[in-house]
Amino acid sequence: MNAEVNLDFGRAARTGFSEVIYCPGKSDGQLSLIAQEIARRREEESENESTLFSRVTPEQHEIITRHLPDAVFHERARITGVGTRGGRHYRGVAVVTAGSGDVPVAEEAAVTAEYMGCEVKRLYDVGVAGIHRLLARLPDLREARAIVAVAGMEGALPTVLGGLVSCPVIAVPTSVGYGVNFGGVAPLLTMLNSCALGVTVVNIDNGIGGGYAAATIVRQIYERQG
Amino acid sequence: MNAEVNLDFGRAARTGFSEVIYCPGKSDGQLSLIAQEIARRREEESENESTLFSRVTPEQHEIITRHLPDAVFHERARITGVGTRGGRHYRGVAVVTAGSGDVPVAEEAAVTAEYMGCEVKRLYDVGVAGIHRLLARLPDLREARAIVAVAGMEGALPTVLGGLVSCPVIAVPTSVGYGVNFGGVAPLLTMLNSCALGVTVVNIDNGIGGGYAAATIVRQIYERQG
Amino acid sequence: MNAEVNLDFGRAARTGFSEVIYCPGKSDGQLSLIAQEIARRREEESENESTLFSRVTPEQHEIITRHLPDAVFHERARITGVGTRGGRHYRGVAVVTAGSGDVPVAEEAAVTAEYMGCEVKRLYDVGVAGIHRLLARLPDLREARAIVAVAGMEGALPTVLGGLVSCPVIAVPTSVGYGVNFGGVAPLLTMLNSCALGVTVVNIDNGIGGGYAAATIVRQIYERQG
Amino acid sequence: MNAEVNLDFGRAARTGFSEVIYCPGKSDGQLSLIAQEIARRREEESENESTLFSRVTPEQHEIITRHLPDAVFHERARITGVGTRGGRHYRGVAVVTAGSGDVPVAEEAAVTAEYMGCEVKRLYDVGVAGIHRLLARLPDLREARAIVAVAGMEGALPTVLGGLVSCPVIAVPTSVGYGVNFGGVAPLLTMLNSCALGVTVVNIDNGIGGGYAAATIVRQIYERQG
Amino acid sequence: MNAEVNLDFGRAARTGFSEVIYCPGKSDGQLSLIAQEIARRREEESENESTLFSRVTPEQHEIITRHLPDAVFHERARITGVGTRGGRHYRGVAVVTAGSGDVPVAEEAAVTAEYMGCEVKRLYDVGVAGIHRLLARLPDLREARAIVAVAGMEGALPTVLGGLVSCPVIAVPTSVGYGVNFGGVAPLLTMLNSCALGVTVVNIDNGIGGGYAAATIVRQIYERQG
C-alpha cells in the first residue's frame, strides 16, 4: 500500500475479526486506497472475513463501492459493511435503548455484532423513567448472554438492568441530551459509577465498540469448551 | 452584634424560617457571638422560631450550648437545633436514600424538615440496582407530598422515583463513591439530566437545602387555600 | 406502536401529567408515529390529559399537526401543545427572568405550567445588577406559591429572590452569556451554591422542568388537604 | 433488618452472585447488622453463595468476624470474603498489570473472580514502555477468555493488549500517577478512547467490577450451550 | 544573595511597592536568607518601603523575626508585615464580605492595603441573601473609591454591589463552601460572569492581590493630577 495507509491485515488471525475502518478525517484518496486493498485481498488471497467502515458519509460510501461494489450501506448505523451478516448464528446479543433518540448508536452496535456473525435482538425505547416498560421485557432480557445498553440523558438504564440480569452488560453512553449532559459525559459518568456490578463501559456514541465486545463475549460460548 | 457577624433576624418574617448558621470556617469567637445574640433574642424579644446550626462539630456544639443550654445535638445530621422539632405536624415529607452510606445526609434533611414543623417518613437503602426494594415501598412513596431523594454513586434513584410518583422530588446528590464519582459530581449530573420531569436538585451533600425545600412545599398545603 | 417508539401511556395516572416528548434527535418517522399514537389515544380512549412536544422545530410541528391538527405551536417556547391550556386555574406560579435574553426559556416554563392547568404571572428583565427593579416587584413575588427564576450570565437572581420570599424557588440557569459562562454552567453553579435556602435547580435551559416542578407544587395546594 | 440497611438477598438468584458490600462510609453499627444478617441467612436458609465486603479496613474486618468468624481478610485486595474461593474451577480469567503499583487493584479483581468460582492467572508488571515484557507473555494471554488489564500512569496497556488477543479485555484504570494523571482520569480516558476494539472499561480503581465482569463472561462458557 | 533566592529589590522604584514574599513551599533556609537580606537593605541602604510576607505560618514568622525583630504578625491575615502601616492616609478603600467565614481573606486584603499606606473601612457579613443588610450600608459604600468585595458560596455580592456604586469593585472569591463550590471556582465564575460592569476579579482567596489593586487605584488619586 502507499505511504499513508497501512492496513493491519493480520488482525483477523490475531483477534478473530478484521480491522474496522474509522472514516471521519480520512481523505478520499486514503479511503479509495483502503477499499482497493481490501478488494485485492478478498480476491487474490481469499480473505473472507467481513470488514466494516464506520461513521461513513453517503459520499464516502460512494467511494468505497467503486472498489467494493457489493458493500452495503446501513444508513442509520452509518456503517458500510463488506461480507456476510449474521452468518454464524451466534445467539444471545441483545441491544437495548433508553430512548428513541439513542437508536442510531444502537443500530451501530447491532449491525457490528451481526457482521461478526451474531443474531441480535433489538429492544428500543424502554428507559427507566417509566420502569414498567423495562420490567415488561424481562423474559427477553434474561435470555441474553450479552446486553448492549445504550442510553443518553442521565444514563440510568444499565444500572437498573445490571441488577436484573446475570449476563454481562456493556453500557454505551450517547450524546443525546443538552446542558450538563455535556455531549454524553453525564451518562458516561453514571455508567462508570454504576452501583450494579459487572457493567462495563465504552466511549460516548461508540456503538461499534459495544457491539464488538458483545459479539466477542457470545462467540466464545460457541467456540470454546470449558 | 460585633463587626464580624451580622445575623439576618428579619428572615423568619420574610421567608417563614430563621437563618441556618453554616458553621465550617466560623471562628470560635464568631460562633459564640452568634449563639449569644440568638439567646438574647429568644429571651428579650420572644423570638420563637427554631434556629439550626449546620455542619457542627462536637466542639462547636459545646460553644453553642454555653449560651443556648437547651440546644440539641443531632450527631449524624451534624446539626445543633434550637427550638421545637416536628411541632406543626405538617405531614407528607419523605426522605429516601439509595444506600446506607447516604444516611448522614438524609438525616440532615430529615432533621431540618422536622425543625420546620414537619413529620418525616424515612425510607433508607432502597436503591435501584435491586429495583424490587424500591417498588416494595410504593404505597409509602405515593402518599408523600414532597420526597427528598438522597443518592451517591451513580445517583439514579430520583429518576426512577420521578416516574413513579406525582409529588415534587428534590434530589440530593451525595459524595459517596470513588473514582469518577468526583466527590458527588457524577450523581449531581445524573440528577440534573434526569429524564424524569419535575425532579429538582440541590448541591452535593446539601441535606439542609433538600429538607428545607421539602418543608416549604408541604407547609403551603397547610397554610394556603387555593 | 412500532419497535422504535414506546410511549409511556400510564404516566398521567402515575404522575398526574402525560409524557413530554423531547423532540431533538427524533427522526421524522418516529415523530409521526408518536403523533399518530397520541391521536388514536385521544380519540379511542378519551385520553384527555394535555401532551407537550418540547424543543420543536417548525418542520417538526408540521409533522405533528398531520395527525394532531389542533396542536398549537408556541414559537418562542419551542413547544407544540395538545389539549387545554390554563384550564384548572391553579394560581400562584410566577416566572421571573434576570434579562430579556432569558425570555425563551422562561416562556418554555410558563407554557408548560399553563398546559398543566396553572395561571402564570410573568415578570421579565428584573435582574440584580439594578436591584431596585426586583424590589419594585416584591408584592407580586410575595403572592406567588412557586417561583421559577430564570437567569443566565452570573445567575445571581435566585439567591437574592430566595432571601425575599417564603415560597419554593426553582432556579433555571440559561446559556445566555459567553466566555467562562461555559454555556450556562456558571449560573448553574451559582444556583447550586446559593446561600439562600430552599432554592432548587434544574438543568441548563430546562424551562420544561422548571415549569413542571412549579405546577406540581401548586397543584398540591388545590388537590390535597392537610 | 433495621431501618438503615436493607440487603438485596434475591440478588444471587437474579444475577448469579450475591451483593458485594461496599464498606467505606458504613458505620460500625450498619456493618454489624449486615454481617449478622448474612450469618443468619447462611445458617437458617442455607444460603451458600459467597459474599464479599470490599474496601474493608482491618477494623471493619474485626467487626465482620464477630458474626462471621470464618470470613477471610485479603489484605492487599482490601476484601473480606465469606464462602468458597475458586471452587467452580472456571478457567480463563487473566489479570494483568502495567506496573507493580497497580497490584492492589489487580488483587481486588483476582480475589473477586476467585470467590465467583474462577481460577485466575496473574501477570503483573508487564507494561508497555518495555513492550518485550508483554510480548513474552503472549502464549499465556492468548489462552485467556477474559483479561482484566489494570494500569495507571498513561494507561496504554489495554490498547496494546486489545490488538493482540481475541478474548474480551476489561480495562481497569488506577489512580497510580501524579500531576495530570488526575487520580486516574488520564488512564480512564486512554482506555475509553482506545483504538483497539472490544476493550470495555470500569471506574478508576474498580478491581471488584473488573473481576466481576470477567467472571461473568467466563462463567457463561461453562454454564450455557450455544 | 545565595543561588536559590534572588529578591527583586528594584520593585518599589518600578511599581511603587516592594515585593510580597509568598511563603508556602519556601524552605526555612530560603526564608531566613530573604529576611536577612531585607534587614540588610533596610539598614545599609535605608530602604524604607514596607515589605509583606504572605500566607505565613507561626513557625515561619519566628524565623523571620530572628532577622527582622520589629516584624508584626497579623494572625488572621496570615501576614508578617515589616514597616509602617496606614501611614500615608490614603482614604477610600473599603473591604466588604458576604459572610463571616470570608473574614480571613478580607483581613489579608485590608492589612495589605494598610501597609501600602491606606486607611481601610471594613464592612463584614453583609451578603445578598438578606439584601437589606447590604442596602443599609450604602452611604459607606458610596464614599469608597475602591471596594474589595470578598465572597464565597455563590459569590453574588460583587454583582449586586457593582450596580449600586460608581467606584471600581475588585472581587475576591473565597474557598468558603462545599460540593460544587469546587474550592472557590463557583464564586470565581460568578464574578467573572457578573452582569455588573466594572467588576474585576483576582484568584481565589487572593486577599493580597485584592488589597494591592485597591491601594494602587486609590494611591493614584493622591499622587497624580489630571
Place this chain on the structure above:
Amino acid sequence: MNAEVNLDFGRAARTGFSEVIYCPGKSDGQLSLIAQEIARRREEESENESTLFSRVTPEQHEIITRHLPDAVFHERARITGVGTRGGRHYRGVAVVTAGSGDVPVAEEAAVTAEYMGCEVKRLYDVGVAGIHRLLARLPDLREARAIVAVAGMEGALPTVLGGLVSCPVIAVPTSVGYGVNFGGVAPLLTMLNSCALGVTVVNIDNGIGGGYAAATIVRQIYERQG
C-alpha cells in the same frame, strides 16, 4: 416599556455611566423597544449620558438606527455608540495587545473607554515572546494610569507588564488560540495566577468590562480630591 424589556435608567446616576446593552440573544422586537425608549429619554428627559450596544451585528445596528439615527457603528469593536466619544478628556488609559489577533477585543475596550470620556492610547502586537517589543514601549506604559492588557494564547503579557508599571493593570483574556487554549480559559488562568501583584481580570473577550473598569479608575483621578 413593555413586559419583556425593563431598562435600568437610574444607572448613570448610581454608577456614573448608563447601562450597556448586551445584544446577543435579543430579539429584533426587544432591541427595537430598547432603542425607542432610549431615544425617548434622550429627547424628553434630556438624558445626555452615552449609551452603548455591545456585540452588535450589522443587522442589529440597522434596527437601532431606525430610532437612534445618530448612532455610530464601530465595526471591529462590534459596538453601536450613542452620544459623545472622548469628550471629557480623561487621559491615562492605555490598551495593549499581545498579538494582532487580539485587536477586536482591544478595540471593544478602547471604544468603551472613549464613550466614557477617556482619551485612549493603543499599543498593539507587543507580546512577550519577543520581549524587546514590549520594553521599547516602556515610556508610554509608565505614563498610563490604567492599562488594559489584552492577550490570548498563553496570556503572559499582563504578568510581564505588572512587574514594570505602577498603575493598575486590567487583564482581558481572549479566545485567540487552539487546542488547550480552551477558548480563552488558558490565558484567563494565567492572568488569575499572575505572580505580578495588582493584576485584576475580567471574562474572556470582555473588552467592554476591561475598558469600563479602566475608565472608572481614571475618572476618579479627575473627579475626586484626596
Place this chain on the structure above:
Amino acid sequence: MNAEVNLDFGRAARTGFSEVIYCPGKSDGQLSLIAQEIARRREEESENESTLFSRVTPEQHEIITRHLPDAVFHERARITGVGTRGGRHYRGVAVVTAGSGDVPVAEEAAVTAEYMGCEVKRLYDVGVAGIHRLLARLPDLREARAIVAVAGMEGALPTVLGGLVSCPVIAVPTSVGYGVNFGGVAPLLTMLNSCALGVTVVNIDNGIGGGYAAATIVRQIYERQG
C-alpha cells in the same frame, strides 16, 4: 509597519529561525501588511531566512502571494512557505503517525522541519493496536535523532516508541477522535503521563511546534561541537 502588526524581525538572530505567522483571526489587511513587510526585508535587507505562515486558508495564501509571489502553499500542512526547503541537509528528523487521520498534523511538522533545513523521514499509520506495524519500522526509528510522534484517539504511540529508541521523542496529540477524546485532550493527557521517560509534549494539533522542536534538536548536532 502600521499600528496593528509589529513583526519580530530580530528573531532569526536570537533564536535561529524567523517568526512563524499564525494566521487564524488575522484580518486580510493585517496579513497583507505582514507579507509586504517581509517582502521588503527580503529585498532591501537581504534577509534570507525562511518564513512560514501557519493554518493558512487558500484565500489567505492568495493575499500573501500578492506581495510574495514565490511563496509555496502546502495544502495538507496548511502552511505557506517563503524561502528554501530542506536546504541544510540536517538529517535525523522522523515524523511518525498512529493513524492516517493524523497525517495533516504530521505534514505540518514535517514541512516546518524542512523549511528549517532538515531532511525528514515520514512513517505514517503505524499505530499501536497492531504493534507489529511499529516494530517492523524499528531500524528506521533507531536511526532518528529526533522523532515527532503524532497521534489522536488514545495517543499511546509515543509511550511505546519512547521505550524503543534513545533519541528525544516529541509527542503531538491530535484532535482525531470523538466522545471523551475531548478534541485531543485525551491523547494529550496520555502523552504527559507517559511512563516512557524523555517524551515531551506540545499543544494539540501543534505540528508546527513539534517540527520546530525536532529541527532545533537536530540542528545542534551539526552546529555545535562537544
Place this chain on the structure above:
Amino acid sequence: MNAEVNLDFGRAARTGFSEVIYCPGKSDGQLSLIAQEIARRREEESENESTLFSRVTPEQHEIITRHLPDAVFHERARITGVGTRGGRHYRGVAVVTAGSGDVPVAEEAAVTAEYMGCEVKRLYDVGVAGIHRLLARLPDLREARAIVAVAGMEGALPTVLGGLVSCPVIAVPTSVGYGVNFGGVAPLLTMLNSCALGVTVVNIDNGIGGGYAAATIVRQIYERQG
C-alpha cells in the same frame, strides 16, 4: 525476580539509560526485591549504568541501602542515585526556575541529568514579574544546549525564555500556587499554549522527565556526528 516486579533490564541498551524506579505506591517488599535485583546485576553482570529511584521517602531510601549500600540520597530532589554522577562531562544543560518554591522540582531535573552524565548549570529564582532578573542571565542562557525551565504560579517563564534563546526549551510546570493554579494545571496550560516556538512540556512536577529529555538532547551532540 518474583511475580510482582519485573524490571526492564534491556533498557539501557535500547534507550541509553536504565529504568528510573518510581517509588510512590511501591510496597516495602517490592522495593526490596528491586534493590536486590539491581545489586545482583551490578555485581554479577557488571551492569554499570546508573539507576535512579524517584520520589523516594527517607524510609524507602533506608530499604534500598540495605542491598545497595553505596546509594546516595538527594533529599531535595527526593532521588536515590546508584552509580556515577556527572561522569561523562556532557556540557550544556541549564536548569532555570521562576521562583524559589520551584527548587525541589528543579533539583530533581538537575540530579537526573547529572546521573546521565551531564554537567548542569543552575539558575534559580529569575522569574518574569521582574524581567530584569532573567535578562541579566542571558549570557549563561545563550550558552546552553538544552534548558529545563521550571515554573509554577502562572508559568510564563518558558514563553519569555523561548523568545530569547535558540536551543530547545523543556518546560516543567510545578504545583506551586493556589486557587485556580489547580495543582499546576494553570502553568501547564500556559506552557502548552506558549506563543514561543520550540517549547515542549512534561507533566506537572516531573523534574525527572525534564532532566532526562535535556540530557538526551545534549548527549547526542557528543555521541553523533552529522
